[in-house]
Amino acid sequence: MEFALGDIITMKKPHPCGCRDWEILRVGADFRLRCVGCGHQVMLPRRLVEKNFRGFVKKTLA
Template sequence: MEDYGLNDIVEMKKEHPCHKSKLWKIIRMGADIKIKCQGCGASVMFDRTEFERKLKKVIERAPREEM
């Protein structure tokens, strides 16, 4: 499975019904993952296994903070 993180831009297998964008931004990560449509701003929450099943690819990675 591809590596993904908070604030990454991802593409899902199916686009959002608004048809404005196929891209989503990861806005919350934990046991559940919340993503936001880059076209209309709607957000959807998935459990991690469902998200990984529906994920197509990571388009853009957000800069990671070093500890």
């Protein structure tokens, strides 16, 4: 799966704020994601992101 900085993705489970969309801030072995709804940032391992990924909301042209 090809992820790029700035992509907005939908995850399987919603954040406690109710939003399922996340912006990718860092890509590598770990991902840094920012919740689009409330701005909270989390670090998740690539394996977990790829497992819970449901689709792209916005794909950057990078």
